[in-house]
Amino acid sequence: MTPRKRHPDLSTAALAALRSIALRAEGARRLTPGAGESVLRSVVDATVALFQAEAASIALYDASTDRLVFRVAAGDQGQGVVGLAVPPDQGLVGYVYTSGQALAISDVRADPRFGRAFAESTQYVPRSIVAVPLADDHGTIGVLEVLDKRDEAAFSLRDIELASVFARQAAVAISATRVERDVSALLTSVFSGLLQPTDGDDAEARTTSPAALVDELVAAATAELGREDLSHLWALVEQVARVRAAAPDQLALVADLLAVLAGHAEHDRAARFGRQRRSR
Protein backbone atom coordinates (compact mmCIF):
# COMPACT_ATOMS: atom_id res chain seq x y z
CA MET A 1 0.00 0.00 0.00
CA THR A 2 1.47 3.31 -1.05
CA PRO A 3 0.43 6.67 0.39
CA ARG A 4 -0.70 8.52 -2.73
CA LYS A 5 -3.44 10.76 -1.45
CA ARG A 6 -5.35 11.35 1.71
CA HIS A 7 -7.09 8.23 3.02
CA PRO A 8 -5.44 6.16 0.30
CA ASP A 9 -7.47 3.20 -0.89
CA LEU A 10 -9.54 3.46 2.23
CA SER A 11 -13.15 3.20 1.14
CA THR A 12 -15.96 4.64 3.19
CA ALA A 13 -16.99 1.09 4.04
CA ALA A 14 -13.50 0.25 5.28
CA LEU A 15 -13.40 3.38 7.40
CA ALA A 16 -16.82 2.54 8.83
CA ALA A 17 -15.57 -0.96 9.67
CA LEU A 18 -12.51 0.50 11.39
CA ARG A 19 -14.74 2.85 13.35
CA SER A 20 -16.84 -0.06 14.46
CA ILE A 21 -13.75 -2.01 15.53
CA ALA A 22 -12.43 1.03 17.37
CA LEU A 23 -15.78 1.38 19.13
CA ARG A 24 -15.84 -2.26 20.19
CA ALA A 25 -12.20 -2.19 21.28
CA GLU A 26 -12.79 0.93 23.34
CA GLY A 27 -15.87 -0.71 24.84
CA ALA A 28 -13.87 -3.84 25.70
CA ARG A 29 -11.13 -1.68 27.20
CA ARG A 30 -13.63 0.14 29.39
CA LEU A 31 -15.33 -3.10 30.38
CA THR A 32 -12.06 -4.55 31.67
CA PRO A 33 -10.26 -1.59 33.15
CA GLY A 34 -6.72 -2.38 34.20
CA ALA A 35 -6.65 -5.74 32.42
CA GLY A 36 -2.86 -5.56 32.41
CA GLU A 37 -2.72 -4.75 36.12
CA SER A 38 -4.97 -7.68 36.94
CA VAL A 39 -2.61 -10.08 35.16
CA LEU A 40 0.32 -8.59 37.07
CA ARG A 41 -1.61 -8.87 40.30
CA SER A 42 -2.29 -12.53 39.68
CA VAL A 43 1.44 -13.06 39.10
CA VAL A 44 2.43 -11.44 42.41
CA ASP A 45 -0.38 -13.26 44.25
CA ALA A 46 0.85 -16.59 42.91
CA THR A 47 4.45 -15.66 43.73
CA VAL A 48 3.64 -14.88 47.37
CA ALA A 49 1.66 -18.10 47.73
CA LEU A 50 4.30 -20.31 46.16
CA PHE A 51 7.27 -18.82 47.99
CA GLN A 52 5.40 -18.39 51.28
CA ALA A 53 6.82 -14.89 51.10
CA GLU A 54 6.03 -11.80 53.11
CA ALA A 55 5.65 -9.75 49.94
CA ALA A 56 6.05 -9.72 46.18
CA SER A 57 5.87 -6.76 43.84
CA ILE A 58 6.38 -5.76 40.22
CA ALA A 59 7.99 -2.49 39.15
CA LEU A 60 7.80 -1.40 35.50
CA TYR A 61 10.02 1.14 33.79
CA ASP A 62 8.25 4.37 32.88
CA ALA A 63 10.21 6.15 30.15
CA SER A 64 8.41 9.48 30.59
CA THR A 65 9.68 9.88 34.17
CA ASP A 66 12.81 7.65 33.87
CA ARG A 67 11.68 5.76 36.95
CA LEU A 68 10.87 2.21 37.91
CA VAL A 69 7.34 2.41 39.26
CA PHE A 70 5.94 -0.27 41.57
CA ARG A 71 2.62 -1.14 40.00
CA VAL A 72 1.29 -4.11 41.97
CA ALA A 73 2.12 -5.92 45.18
CA ALA A 74 0.87 -8.85 47.21
CA GLY A 75 1.46 -10.27 50.67
CA ASP A 76 0.97 -9.01 54.20
CA GLN A 77 3.96 -6.68 53.95
CA GLY A 78 3.69 -5.75 50.29
CA GLN A 79 1.14 -2.99 49.89
CA GLY A 80 3.28 -0.06 51.06
CA VAL A 81 5.38 -0.22 47.93
CA VAL A 82 2.65 0.37 45.32
CA GLY A 83 3.07 3.70 43.58
CA LEU A 84 6.67 4.22 44.71
CA ALA A 85 9.10 5.26 41.98
CA VAL A 86 12.84 4.60 42.08
CA PRO A 87 15.67 5.71 39.77
CA PRO A 88 16.68 2.81 37.51
CA ASP A 89 20.38 3.17 38.33
CA GLN A 90 20.08 2.71 42.06
CA GLY A 91 19.61 -0.09 44.52
CA LEU A 92 18.99 -3.73 43.88
CA VAL A 93 15.87 -3.22 41.77
CA GLY A 94 17.71 -0.66 39.63
CA TYR A 95 20.63 -2.99 39.19
CA VAL A 96 18.48 -5.91 38.13
CA TYR A 97 16.58 -3.69 35.69
CA THR A 98 19.73 -2.25 34.14
CA SER A 99 21.89 -5.38 34.10
CA GLY A 100 19.14 -7.85 33.24
CA GLN A 101 20.69 -10.14 35.85
CA ALA A 102 18.73 -11.87 38.60
CA LEU A 103 20.04 -11.57 42.16
CA ALA A 104 19.24 -12.66 45.67
CA ILE A 105 20.54 -10.88 48.73
CA SER A 106 20.25 -11.86 52.36
CA ASP A 107 21.13 -9.97 55.50
CA VAL A 108 19.80 -6.80 53.94
CA ARG A 109 19.34 -5.29 57.38
CA ALA A 110 23.00 -5.86 58.20
CA ASP A 111 23.84 -3.00 55.87
CA PRO A 112 22.06 0.11 57.08
CA ARG A 113 22.69 1.91 53.81
CA PHE A 114 21.42 -0.75 51.49
CA GLY A 115 18.13 0.65 50.30
CA ARG A 116 17.20 1.25 53.91
CA ALA A 117 15.51 4.59 53.33
CA PHE A 118 13.49 3.11 50.51
CA ALA A 119 12.55 0.03 52.52
CA GLU A 120 11.50 2.21 55.43
CA SER A 121 9.35 4.34 53.17
CA THR A 122 7.39 1.15 52.48
CA GLN A 123 7.15 0.49 56.24
CA TYR A 124 8.85 -2.85 55.81
CA VAL A 125 12.55 -3.63 55.98
CA PRO A 126 13.17 -7.17 54.68
CA ARG A 127 15.85 -9.65 55.71
CA SER A 128 16.24 -11.12 52.25
CA ILE A 129 15.26 -10.18 48.71
CA VAL A 130 15.21 -11.90 45.36
CA ALA A 131 14.84 -9.67 42.32
CA VAL A 132 14.56 -10.91 38.74
CA PRO A 133 14.19 -9.02 35.46
CA LEU A 134 10.98 -8.88 33.40
CA ALA A 135 12.05 -8.98 29.78
CA ASP A 136 10.41 -9.05 26.38
CA ASP A 137 12.01 -9.15 22.92
CA HIS A 138 13.09 -5.54 23.18
CA GLY A 139 14.90 -5.91 26.49
CA THR A 140 14.18 -5.55 30.19
CA ILE A 141 10.92 -3.78 31.01
CA GLY A 142 10.76 -4.16 34.78
CA VAL A 143 11.57 -6.19 37.85
CA LEU A 144 9.78 -8.79 39.97
CA GLU A 145 10.83 -8.65 43.60
CA VAL A 146 10.08 -11.15 46.37
CA LEU A 147 10.78 -10.37 50.04
CA ASP A 148 11.43 -12.79 52.92
CA LYS A 149 10.40 -16.41 52.78
CA ARG A 150 8.53 -17.17 56.00
CA ASP A 151 10.27 -20.46 56.66
CA GLU A 152 13.80 -19.81 55.38
CA ALA A 153 16.43 -17.18 55.99
CA ALA A 154 17.58 -16.84 52.38
CA PHE A 155 16.60 -17.51 48.80
CA SER A 156 18.17 -20.42 46.92
CA LEU A 157 19.29 -20.63 43.30
CA ARG A 158 16.09 -22.52 42.59
CA ASP A 159 14.07 -19.68 44.06
CA ILE A 160 15.75 -17.29 41.63
CA GLU A 161 14.95 -19.62 38.76
CA LEU A 162 11.36 -20.10 39.83
CA ALA A 163 10.89 -16.35 40.24
CA SER A 164 12.38 -15.93 36.75
CA VAL A 165 9.72 -18.23 35.32
CA PHE A 166 7.01 -16.10 36.95
CA ALA A 167 8.67 -12.95 35.66
CA ARG A 168 8.63 -14.33 32.15
CA GLN A 169 4.89 -14.98 32.39
CA ALA A 170 4.36 -11.43 33.61
CA ALA A 171 6.46 -10.01 30.77
CA VAL A 172 4.52 -11.98 28.17
CA ALA A 173 1.23 -10.76 29.64
CA ILE A 174 2.44 -7.16 29.66
CA SER A 175 3.58 -7.32 26.06
CA ALA A 176 0.15 -8.62 25.06
CA THR A 177 -1.89 -6.06 26.99
CA ARG A 178 0.35 -3.15 26.01
CA VAL A 179 -0.75 -3.56 22.42
CA GLU A 180 -4.41 -4.06 23.20
CA ARG A 181 -5.02 -1.49 25.84
CA ASP A 182 -5.03 1.63 23.73
CA VAL A 183 -7.14 1.75 20.60
CA SER A 184 -5.33 4.75 19.14
CA ALA A 185 -1.93 3.19 19.76
CA LEU A 186 -3.08 -0.05 18.18
CA LEU A 187 -4.43 1.69 15.09
CA THR A 188 -1.32 3.82 14.82
CA SER A 189 0.88 0.75 14.84
CA VAL A 190 -1.31 -0.99 12.25
CA PHE A 191 -1.36 2.00 9.92
CA SER A 192 2.33 2.70 10.36
CA GLY A 193 3.00 -0.85 9.24
CA LEU A 194 0.73 -0.48 6.21
CA LEU A 195 2.09 2.89 5.18
CA GLN A 196 5.78 2.12 5.08
CA PRO A 197 6.96 4.12 2.04
CA THR A 198 7.94 1.87 -0.84
CA ASP A 199 10.64 2.41 -3.48
CA GLY A 200 8.07 3.40 -6.07
CA ASP A 201 6.84 6.46 -4.18
CA ASP A 202 6.19 9.41 -6.41
CA ALA A 203 6.56 13.08 -5.58
CA GLU A 204 2.90 13.39 -4.63
CA ALA A 205 3.25 10.71 -2.00
CA ARG A 206 6.22 12.43 -0.43
CA THR A 207 4.36 15.69 0.07
CA THR A 208 2.43 14.13 2.96
CA SER A 209 4.61 12.43 5.53
CA PRO A 210 3.58 8.91 6.50
CA ALA A 211 3.38 10.01 10.14
CA ALA A 212 0.93 12.79 9.36
CA LEU A 213 -1.12 10.43 7.24
CA VAL A 214 -1.24 7.88 10.05
CA ASP A 215 -2.40 10.55 12.49
CA GLU A 216 -5.16 11.55 10.11
CA LEU A 217 -6.33 7.99 9.57
CA VAL A 218 -6.37 7.28 13.30
CA ALA A 219 -8.30 10.46 13.91
CA ALA A 220 -10.84 9.47 11.27
CA ALA A 221 -11.26 5.97 12.65
CA THR A 222 -11.57 7.03 16.26
CA ALA A 223 -13.67 10.13 15.63
CA GLU A 224 -16.76 8.26 16.88
CA LEU A 225 -15.21 7.60 20.26
CA GLY A 226 -15.34 11.18 21.47
CA ARG A 227 -18.80 11.95 20.13
CA GLU A 228 -21.17 13.65 22.53
CA ASP A 229 -24.11 11.33 21.83
CA LEU A 230 -21.97 8.32 22.84
CA SER A 231 -21.35 9.59 26.35
CA HIS A 232 -24.51 7.83 27.62
CA LEU A 233 -23.19 4.62 26.07
CA TRP A 234 -19.83 4.96 27.81
CA ALA A 235 -21.53 5.71 31.12
CA LEU A 236 -23.50 2.50 30.69
CA VAL A 237 -20.39 0.51 29.70
CA GLU A 238 -18.58 1.75 32.77
CA GLN A 239 -21.48 0.79 35.03
CA VAL A 240 -21.52 -2.68 33.50
CA ALA A 241 -17.79 -2.87 34.15
CA ARG A 242 -18.42 -2.14 37.83
CA VAL A 243 -21.15 -4.78 37.97
CA ARG A 244 -18.59 -7.41 36.95
CA ALA A 245 -17.24 -7.27 40.48
CA ALA A 246 -20.67 -7.98 42.02
CA ALA A 247 -21.51 -11.08 44.07
CA PRO A 248 -23.48 -13.86 42.29
CA ASP A 249 -26.82 -12.98 43.91
CA GLN A 250 -26.33 -9.31 43.00
CA LEU A 251 -25.50 -10.37 39.44
CA ALA A 252 -28.74 -12.36 39.30
CA LEU A 253 -30.62 -9.26 40.40
CA VAL A 254 -28.89 -7.17 37.72
CA ALA A 255 -29.76 -9.81 35.12
CA ASP A 256 -33.42 -9.73 36.21
CA LEU A 257 -33.52 -5.94 36.05
CA LEU A 258 -31.89 -5.95 32.62
CA ALA A 259 -34.43 -8.53 31.40
CA VAL A 260 -37.26 -6.24 32.52
CA LEU A 261 -35.60 -3.21 30.87
CA ALA A 262 -34.91 -5.13 27.66
CA GLY A 263 -38.55 -6.27 27.54
CA HIS A 264 -39.65 -2.70 28.10
CA ALA A 265 -37.33 -1.41 25.34
CA GLU A 266 -38.62 -4.06 22.95
CA HIS A 267 -42.22 -3.12 23.74
CA ASP A 268 -41.36 0.56 23.30
CA ARG A 269 -39.70 -0.07 19.93
CA ALA A 270 -42.67 -2.15 18.72
CA ALA A 271 -45.02 0.61 19.81
CA ARG A 272 -43.00 3.26 17.93
CA PHE A 273 -42.86 1.00 14.88
CA GLY A 274 -46.66 0.58 15.06
CA ARG A 275 -47.18 4.35 15.31
CA GLN A 276 -44.98 4.88 12.27
CA ARG A 277 -46.98 2.30 10.30
CA ARG A 278 -50.31 3.84 11.33
CA SER A 279 -49.15 7.36 10.41
CA ARG A 280 -48.45 6.34 6.82
Added chain:
Amino acid sequence: MSDQDLDLPAWSEPFATRNREGLIHIAPLGRVSREVAWGSGDGSGITVAIIDSGVERNHPAVGGRLVRSMRVEVDEEGEPNVVEDVDPIDVVGHGTACAGIIHSLAPAAEFVSIRVLGPDNRGKGAVFAAGLDWAIEQGASVVNLSLSSKSDALFGIFHELADAAYFANVLLVSAANNVPGKSYPSLFASVVSVAAHDVPDPLTYFYNPSPPVEFGAFGLDVDVAWKDGKRIVATGNSFAAPHIAGFAARIRARHPRITPFEVKALLAATADNARDA
Protein backbone atom coordinates in the same frame (compact mmCIF):
# COMPACT_ATOMS: atom_id res chain seq x y z
CA MET B 1 9.61 -25.05 49.12
CA SER B 2 8.84 -28.48 47.72
CA ASP B 3 9.63 -27.61 44.15
CA GLN B 4 12.27 -30.29 43.70
CA ASP B 5 10.03 -32.19 41.30
CA LEU B 6 9.36 -29.15 39.14
CA ASP B 7 10.92 -29.35 35.75
CA LEU B 8 12.44 -25.94 35.98
CA PRO B 9 14.23 -24.62 32.93
CA ALA B 10 17.42 -23.07 34.26
CA TRP B 11 21.02 -22.79 33.17
CA SER B 12 22.28 -23.77 36.62
CA GLU B 13 20.30 -27.06 36.61
CA PRO B 14 23.15 -29.28 35.30
CA PHE B 15 25.37 -28.05 38.16
CA ALA B 16 22.84 -28.69 40.95
CA THR B 17 23.78 -31.36 43.52
CA ARG B 18 20.95 -33.67 42.45
CA ASN B 19 22.12 -33.62 38.80
CA ARG B 20 25.87 -33.60 39.21
CA GLU B 21 26.31 -37.35 39.24
CA GLY B 22 25.61 -37.29 35.52
CA LEU B 23 27.76 -34.24 34.87
CA ILE B 24 31.03 -35.83 33.81
CA HIS B 25 33.57 -34.35 31.45
CA ILE B 26 35.81 -36.94 29.81
CA ALA B 27 38.75 -34.69 28.98
CA PRO B 28 39.80 -35.85 25.49
CA LEU B 29 43.43 -34.89 26.04
CA GLY B 30 43.39 -35.92 29.69
CA ARG B 31 42.88 -34.03 32.91
CA VAL B 32 45.25 -31.21 33.75
CA SER B 33 46.25 -30.35 37.31
CA ARG B 34 45.66 -26.83 38.53
CA GLU B 35 49.33 -26.74 39.42
CA VAL B 36 50.10 -26.99 35.69
CA ALA B 37 47.26 -24.70 34.71
CA TRP B 38 48.25 -21.78 36.88
CA GLY B 39 50.60 -22.93 39.64
CA SER B 40 52.11 -19.83 41.12
CA GLY B 41 50.22 -17.56 38.70
CA ASP B 42 48.59 -14.91 40.86
CA GLY B 43 47.32 -12.67 38.09
CA SER B 44 50.49 -10.51 37.75
CA GLY B 45 50.56 -8.55 34.53
CA ILE B 46 46.89 -9.25 33.87
CA THR B 47 44.28 -6.53 33.49
CA VAL B 48 40.71 -7.53 34.22
CA ALA B 49 38.00 -5.18 32.98
CA ILE B 50 34.86 -5.07 35.11
CA ILE B 51 31.84 -3.86 33.15
CA ASP B 52 29.32 -3.25 35.87
CA SER B 53 28.04 -0.70 38.38
CA GLY B 54 31.54 0.70 39.07
CA VAL B 55 34.19 -0.48 41.54
CA GLU B 56 34.83 1.16 44.90
CA ARG B 57 38.51 2.06 44.83
CA ASN B 58 39.12 1.95 48.59
CA HIS B 59 37.12 -1.15 49.41
CA PRO B 60 39.44 -3.50 51.35
CA ALA B 61 38.28 -6.43 49.19
CA VAL B 62 39.75 -4.80 46.05
CA GLY B 63 43.23 -4.61 47.60
CA GLY B 64 44.14 -1.30 45.93
CA ARG B 65 44.26 -2.99 42.52
CA LEU B 66 41.86 -0.64 40.74
CA VAL B 67 44.03 1.28 38.27
CA ARG B 68 41.45 3.05 36.14
CA SER B 69 37.77 3.95 36.28
CA MET B 70 35.67 4.83 33.28
CA ARG B 71 32.01 5.49 32.76
CA VAL B 72 29.80 5.64 29.70
CA GLU B 73 28.20 8.97 29.01
CA VAL B 74 25.37 9.47 26.51
CA ASP B 75 25.69 12.68 24.46
CA GLU B 76 22.90 14.85 23.11
CA GLU B 77 22.59 12.77 19.95
CA GLY B 78 22.15 9.69 22.11
CA GLU B 79 25.64 8.40 21.27
CA PRO B 80 27.46 6.65 24.11
CA ASN B 81 31.02 7.80 24.87
CA VAL B 82 33.47 6.23 27.31
CA VAL B 83 35.00 8.89 29.57
CA GLU B 84 37.16 8.94 32.71
CA ASP B 85 35.08 8.61 35.86
CA VAL B 86 36.48 11.53 37.82
CA ASP B 87 34.60 10.44 40.92
CA PRO B 88 34.93 6.65 40.76
CA ILE B 89 31.96 5.20 42.55
CA ASP B 90 29.98 2.00 42.61
CA VAL B 91 26.34 3.02 42.46
CA VAL B 92 25.10 -0.38 43.67
CA GLY B 93 27.94 -2.47 45.09
CA HIS B 94 27.73 -5.19 42.48
CA GLY B 95 30.88 -4.29 40.52
CA THR B 96 32.86 -4.12 43.76
CA ALA B 97 31.52 -7.57 44.65
CA CYS B 98 32.84 -8.96 41.32
CA ALA B 99 36.24 -7.26 41.73
CA GLY B 100 36.48 -8.57 45.29
CA ILE B 101 35.87 -12.16 44.17
CA ILE B 102 38.50 -11.91 41.42
CA HIS B 103 40.98 -10.30 43.79
CA SER B 104 40.52 -13.15 46.29
CA LEU B 105 41.59 -15.64 43.58
CA ALA B 106 44.10 -13.63 41.53
CA PRO B 107 45.44 -11.07 44.02
CA ALA B 108 48.00 -9.49 41.67
CA ALA B 109 45.58 -8.83 38.79
CA GLU B 110 44.78 -5.17 38.13
CA PHE B 111 41.29 -3.83 37.52
CA VAL B 112 39.83 -1.37 35.09
CA SER B 113 36.25 -0.49 35.92
CA ILE B 114 33.82 0.55 33.20
CA ARG B 115 30.65 1.75 34.82
CA VAL B 116 27.61 1.26 32.62
CA LEU B 117 25.10 2.18 35.30
CA GLY B 118 24.51 5.86 35.73
CA PRO B 119 21.87 8.53 36.01
CA ASP B 120 20.98 8.36 32.32
CA ASN B 121 19.27 5.21 31.14
CA ARG B 122 18.67 6.05 27.52
CA GLY B 123 19.70 3.05 25.46
CA LYS B 124 21.19 1.05 28.32
CA GLY B 125 22.05 -1.85 25.96
CA ALA B 126 24.02 0.50 23.71
CA VAL B 127 25.82 1.89 26.76
CA PHE B 128 26.81 -1.62 27.77
CA ALA B 129 28.02 -2.36 24.21
CA ALA B 130 30.09 0.85 24.17
CA GLY B 131 31.74 -0.16 27.46
CA LEU B 132 32.58 -3.60 26.10
CA ASP B 133 33.90 -2.14 22.84
CA TRP B 134 36.22 0.13 24.83
CA ALA B 135 37.51 -2.75 26.99
CA ILE B 136 38.34 -4.79 23.87
CA GLU B 137 40.08 -1.86 22.22
CA GLN B 138 42.17 -1.34 25.34
CA GLY B 139 43.27 -4.96 25.16
CA ALA B 140 42.05 -6.16 28.55
CA SER B 141 43.19 -9.76 29.20
CA VAL B 142 39.92 -10.79 30.78
CA VAL B 143 36.56 -8.99 30.79
CA ASN B 144 34.04 -9.83 33.51
CA LEU B 145 30.47 -9.38 32.33
CA SER B 146 27.98 -10.06 35.08
CA LEU B 147 25.33 -8.48 32.92
CA SER B 148 23.70 -9.08 29.55
CA SER B 149 21.19 -7.71 27.09
CA LYS B 150 17.98 -9.32 25.90
CA SER B 151 17.38 -6.84 23.12
CA ASP B 152 16.99 -8.33 19.64
CA ALA B 153 18.17 -5.03 18.22
CA LEU B 154 21.58 -5.50 19.85
CA PHE B 155 22.16 -9.11 18.80
CA GLY B 156 24.34 -8.09 15.85
CA ILE B 157 26.39 -5.57 17.80
CA PHE B 158 27.18 -8.01 20.59
CA HIS B 159 27.94 -10.76 18.11
CA GLU B 160 30.47 -8.50 16.41
CA LEU B 161 31.98 -7.53 19.75
CA ALA B 162 32.29 -11.16 20.86
CA ASP B 163 34.13 -11.98 17.63
CA ALA B 164 36.29 -8.86 17.91
CA ALA B 165 37.26 -9.87 21.46
CA TYR B 166 38.10 -13.40 20.42
CA PHE B 167 40.32 -12.25 17.54
CA ALA B 168 41.96 -9.60 19.74
CA ASN B 169 42.90 -12.25 22.34
CA VAL B 170 40.49 -10.79 24.91
CA LEU B 171 38.68 -13.38 27.03
CA LEU B 172 35.03 -12.56 27.78
CA VAL B 173 33.62 -14.23 30.90
CA SER B 174 29.88 -13.73 31.08
CA ALA B 175 27.24 -14.62 33.66
CA ALA B 176 24.41 -16.64 32.13
CA ASN B 177 20.88 -15.52 32.74
CA ASN B 178 18.86 -17.70 35.03
CA VAL B 179 16.20 -18.82 32.62
CA PRO B 180 17.02 -19.98 29.11
CA GLY B 181 16.16 -17.28 26.63
CA LYS B 182 17.86 -14.60 24.63
CA SER B 183 20.85 -13.15 26.41
CA TYR B 184 23.76 -11.45 24.71
CA PRO B 185 26.70 -11.88 24.70
CA SER B 186 26.50 -14.69 27.28
CA LEU B 187 25.20 -17.24 24.76
CA PHE B 188 27.77 -16.71 22.01
CA ALA B 189 30.18 -19.58 21.34
CA SER B 190 33.44 -17.72 21.96
CA VAL B 191 32.33 -16.42 25.37
CA VAL B 192 32.99 -18.28 28.63
CA SER B 193 29.44 -18.51 29.93
CA VAL B 194 28.98 -19.24 33.64
CA ALA B 195 26.07 -20.26 35.87
CA ALA B 196 26.10 -20.90 39.62
CA HIS B 197 26.46 -24.26 41.35
CA ASP B 198 25.36 -25.00 44.89
CA VAL B 199 28.62 -26.27 46.43
CA PRO B 200 29.76 -23.85 49.15
CA ASP B 201 33.34 -23.68 47.89
CA PRO B 202 34.91 -20.90 45.80
CA LEU B 203 37.56 -23.27 44.39
CA THR B 204 35.07 -25.79 42.99
CA TYR B 205 33.98 -25.43 39.37
CA PHE B 206 32.43 -27.74 36.81
CA TYR B 207 32.50 -28.02 33.04
CA ASN B 208 29.21 -28.75 31.30
CA PRO B 209 29.81 -30.54 27.99
CA SER B 210 26.33 -29.44 26.81
CA PRO B 211 26.54 -25.80 25.75
CA PRO B 212 25.64 -22.95 25.74
CA VAL B 213 26.41 -22.55 29.46
CA GLU B 214 29.71 -24.38 29.84
CA PHE B 215 30.87 -23.60 33.38
CA GLY B 216 29.35 -23.79 36.84
CA ALA B 217 31.07 -21.88 39.67
CA PHE B 218 30.40 -20.75 43.23
CA GLY B 219 27.34 -18.49 43.33
CA LEU B 220 25.12 -19.46 46.26
CA ASP B 221 25.23 -17.44 49.50
CA VAL B 222 28.53 -15.82 48.58
CA ASP B 223 29.97 -13.37 51.12
CA VAL B 224 30.76 -10.45 48.80
CA ALA B 225 32.06 -6.90 49.04
CA TRP B 226 29.36 -4.26 48.64
CA LYS B 227 28.84 -0.54 48.45
CA ASP B 228 30.32 1.79 51.09
CA GLY B 229 32.99 -0.60 52.31
CA LYS B 230 30.42 -3.19 53.42
CA ARG B 231 29.95 -6.89 52.80
CA ILE B 232 26.73 -8.73 52.05
CA VAL B 233 25.59 -12.29 51.37
CA ALA B 234 24.37 -12.67 47.81
CA THR B 235 23.29 -15.36 45.34
CA GLY B 236 23.26 -15.38 41.54
CA ASN B 237 25.09 -16.28 38.36
CA SER B 238 26.54 -12.76 38.63
CA PHE B 239 28.85 -14.01 41.38
CA ALA B 240 29.75 -17.27 39.63
CA ALA B 241 31.26 -15.51 36.58
CA PRO B 242 33.97 -13.61 38.54
CA HIS B 243 35.20 -16.89 40.05
CA ILE B 244 35.91 -18.22 36.55
CA ALA B 245 37.33 -14.80 35.57
CA GLY B 246 39.71 -15.11 38.53
CA PHE B 247 40.93 -18.56 37.46
CA ALA B 248 41.27 -17.32 33.87
CA ALA B 249 43.41 -14.40 35.10
CA ARG B 250 45.71 -16.87 36.87
CA ILE B 251 45.95 -19.08 33.77
CA ARG B 252 46.77 -16.09 31.57
CA ALA B 253 49.38 -14.88 34.07
CA ARG B 254 51.05 -18.30 34.11
CA HIS B 255 50.85 -18.79 30.31
CA PRO B 256 51.07 -15.31 28.79
CA ARG B 257 50.71 -16.49 25.17
CA ILE B 258 47.60 -18.60 25.76
CA THR B 259 44.54 -17.78 23.60
CA PRO B 260 40.88 -17.62 24.67
CA PHE B 261 40.00 -21.09 23.34
CA GLU B 262 43.04 -22.57 25.04
CA VAL B 263 42.00 -20.95 28.32
CA LYS B 264 38.57 -22.51 27.90
CA ALA B 265 40.13 -25.92 27.21
CA LEU B 266 42.33 -25.62 30.32
CA LEU B 267 39.38 -24.61 32.46
CA ALA B 268 37.48 -27.67 31.21
CA ALA B 269 40.46 -29.99 31.79
CA THR B 270 40.95 -28.67 35.35
CA ALA B 271 37.25 -28.76 36.30
CA ASP B 272 36.18 -30.82 39.32
CA ASN B 273 34.16 -33.15 37.10
CA ALA B 274 36.95 -33.72 34.51
CA ARG B 275 37.94 -37.39 34.06
CA ASP B 276 40.69 -39.01 32.05
CA ALA B 277 39.56 -40.70 28.86
